[in-house]
Amino acid sequence: MKMQPEFEGQGEHGPLDSCDERILSVINELHHRYDPMPEDLNERVQFVLELEAELDARVASVSRSGELVLMRGDAELAVGQGDPASITFDCEAVTVMVTPRPSALRELRLDGWIGPEGTYEVELRSPEGAKRASTDDTGRFVLEGLPGDQMFQLVIRPDEALQREGLPAVVVTPAVRL
Structure with missing residues (x-):
């Protein structure tokens, strides 16, 4: 296939033209159209900057669950509909598992367990x-009255x-959306 005359000699390092x-x-x-910037991007960035300014912390990673829905290349995790989905976070010495459950209209309850056992x-x-x-001595905790669909x-x-x-x-976990 022969190049059109206007593109000959440009090579891969040539200047940008109208085709480029x-x-x-x-x-x-x-x-x-298909991967727009999240509407709450500014909130997310501010949230992370505030946390980094306050803490010198270990960051736990998310252990994948088949019930999680991944969006925007793992940048945002959302809990699937139907049965409650558990999310597990791990770092070198601590594991945290949380299970969101509906508790009232548009509110959630978060049941959590932290290991190793302790307070x-x-x-x-x-x-x-x-x-x-x-937590109690076994590492169990509950947080109630949480708004749904929030990071x-x-x-x-x-x-x-x-x-x-x-x-x-x-220890801090990545931000996830319930």
């Missing part, structure tokens, strides 16, 4: 503000005894 601009325009249009302070941060709970992040602080055993002072 049309291709980039189509790609831009596809991104805006922890749990803070749930969202754009609506923060809610706090303490949230957990901040977990083990008690001093657990920290002496080698647990980090603070």
Whole structure:
């Protein structure tokens, strides 16, 4: 296949021309149509910046569950409809499992368990503000009256005894949407 005369000699490192601009325009249009910027992007960025400014923390990762719905390349996780889905977060020394359940009209209850067993302070941060709970000796906690369809992040602080055993002072989870 012979190149058109206007494109001969340009090679892959040549300057952009009208054909390149049309291709980039189509790609831009596809991104805006099929993968638009989230409406709450500014809230998310501010949320993360505030957390980083306050904490020198270990960040737990999400253990995948078949009941989670992944959106925007893992940047946002949403709990599937139907039966409650559990989300598990892991870091080197702490595992956190939470199960959201409907508790009232448009509100959720979050049942959680932290391992290893012990006493922890749990803070749930969202754009609506923060809610706090303490675990019992087995690591179980409950947070109620949570708004549905909100991003949230957990901040977990083990008690001093657990920290002496080698647990980090603070563990944070990635932000997920219930």
